[in-house]
Amino acid sequence: MPSATVENYLKSILKLSMECERGEVPMGMIATSLGVTPGTATSMMKNLQKEKWLSYKSRKGVRLTPSGKKIGMIMIRRHRLLETFLVETLGLDWSEIHEEAEVLEHAISEKVLERLDIFLGKPRHDPHGHPIPTKNGIIRRLPKKTLLDSLVGTKMKIESILDQSPEFLTFAQAKGLMPGRMVTLVKNEKVADTIELQVEKMPKFSLGYKTAQKILVSD
């Protein structure tokens, strides 16, 4: 069985490999995403390769094996189901659940998780709109369209919020920027690097381009 540390490495590598679609995940990204020094990441990759969870090419990067991918996917499933439970059942705030789930995901057994899944009614998304993988590791692809890829005046449905930081989530909640809501692109100020938005009947507000790219939408 993998340790909690290993579970975190595999989960992060899987997420990175899904985000930046190229063969290998480079070492630097792994070290940054886990908050460890590059040397630590390198030596850990050698261990993970020894356990057959990934293949590691020196100075190239890393690629998960099916068994490594499976563990990573299980961790994402646990994390997102736990987040859903914390919001839906216990009424915790949107912005605090990520940290809590980050710890609990290493402690919950498969048995308890499956009961939780049933208790929650087998949800397909977590509270941020992220798809929850099935028990078999099948995950819905997120739409690629962001707020920035839309035309002024169009009304869109918010699908997912990619930013996990409590600060942004608190802001987003206050503005109504949550999955399922309808949002209208009011203005797009290219020179100012800013868009103006309105969610249903709420007050208008502005978002920088960088942040706008972290909001996924569909028509």
Next chain:
Amino acid sequence: MPSATVENYLKSILKLSMECERGEVPMGMIATSLGVTPGTATSMMKNLQKEKWLSYKSRKGVRLTPSGKKIGMIMIRRHRLLETFLVETLGLDWSEIHEEAEVLEHAISEKVLERLDIFLGKPRHDPHGHPIPTKNGIIRRLPKKTLLDSLVGTKMKIESILDQSPEFLTFAQAKGLMPGRMVTLVKNEKVADTIELQVEKMPKFSLGYKTAQKILVSD
């Protein structure tokens, strides 16, 4: 903050000190109860003393300080609330919850725990009948009367089952030996080291003296 390992040591020492009422808890009991070698226990006690969680007298034993007792009590609260959640909400079996709670208790935050407490309706006992300490570490004393301290023919209410082993719990459940049920002492065979019992309308069955002492009752 204490590590999960330290949390386990403090919880076990607190439980031992509540069971065997004498000044210090001896090293041997600590080592046995945590499943480590005596040497490991000794060296850990020195660390715990350095952190002011207990006072350790060489070859005498160990006594918790108020701060150590507090951590131990928090762990008992977490454990028992989690057990209650696993049975009441997720419908897990009586016999499997101990192991699950043993892991989760180190991962759940105070915030989530308090939400869980409210969600469960602030229960006073876990499914085995053990009292759940309050947030401030106040715990109801268990009655001291066991099945063995009763007279033949008397009907008693089951208060608590002290044995945690899955095997015994499965057996107890099958016989109806659960907190809240009424039980009658049918026979007491001193020479055979055995008592005969009947729970409400269920079939009679026998219990050894040693086991009978692990069932607490009240009139």
Next chain:
DNA sequence: GTATAGTTTTTGATTAGTCAAAGTGTAGCA
């Protein structure tokens, strides 16, 4: 008062995960 059995402590070694800092490769620029 000594021998013995049982408990506890010491010692030295091991493992997982980490960092700092020094060393090595490599890609792209000039």
Next chain:
DNA sequence: TGCTACACTTTGACTAATCAAAAACTATAC
């Protein structure tokens, strides 16, 4: 083609938690 900057790897050291086995106590029996 050679240089530089950045990315990556190596090395040596450290911490927490553990064990095995040897050593040192303590209590009890005789």
